[in-house]
Amino acid sequence: MVRVVRSLGLVAALAVCGAALQASDVPSHHPVMDSETTQQLTVAASSLVQQRSAALVQKERHDRSSPREVLGVRFSPKLVQAQDRAVHELENRNRAPVEGGPALLGAHTRLESGRAVRKGDRITLEAIERTEVEYENGRLSQSVRRRFEFTTRDEQITLVGERVVDPSAHPLNDADPGSDVPSH
Structure with a gap:
């Protein structure tokens, strides 16, 4: 009986760890x-x-x-x-x-x-x-x-x-091709 309880405890612990790993794979901050x-x-x-x-x-x-x-x-x-x-x-x-x-x-x-x-x-x-x-x-x-x-x-x-995005592109409607518009 003790073995069954230990086995169930191990399975439960692995399941929790697995769920935590899967959740961390999702970039929730992006x-x-x-x-x-x-x-x-x-x-x-x-x-x-x-x-x-x-x-x-x-x-x-x-x-x-x-x-x-x-x-x-x-x-x-x-x-x-x-x-x-x-x-x-x-x-x-x-x-x-x-x-x-x-x-x-x-x-x-x-x-x-x-x-x-x-x-x-x-x-x-x-x-x-x-x-x-x-x-x-x-x-x-x-x-x-x-x-x-x-x-x-x-x-x-x-x-x-x-x-x-493409550094080799030269858009027709850019005043100064290759320059970025300041971002601050």
Whole structure:
């Protein structure tokens, strides 16, 4: 009888240890955000890349100041400042897919919802940016992976930075290809 009790005790102890190990395999400190929040973050991030793409096309100048908030997601002051500089530079750049080429007639950019992961007070959104530009003799399409960094404080989410994931990519709508938007 003593052997049976010991065996049951050992089995119970092993079961508890096994459950603890399985629970530790799940990175609970890096949960994937729900689809609604991911979509909210994607829409906010999209507004930045769409604004820069619009700046590539020669049009009447009107107020193109960067938004301070989209769908409840705030933009950090440094990010807004960097975005305004980028838009200004893109508006004054040679608007051609190749140096000396024909001017761009249209530019359309969209972000495909990616995956948003939370780690402490930071959220990282990875998404695919798809840009298509039109010029006199045709179209040019480009896909670029971007990473957007957000911080959280209480219920407030703030977009603080972005960068291109692939270091060899040179997005058409980046004012200074290869540079990251400051994240603080």
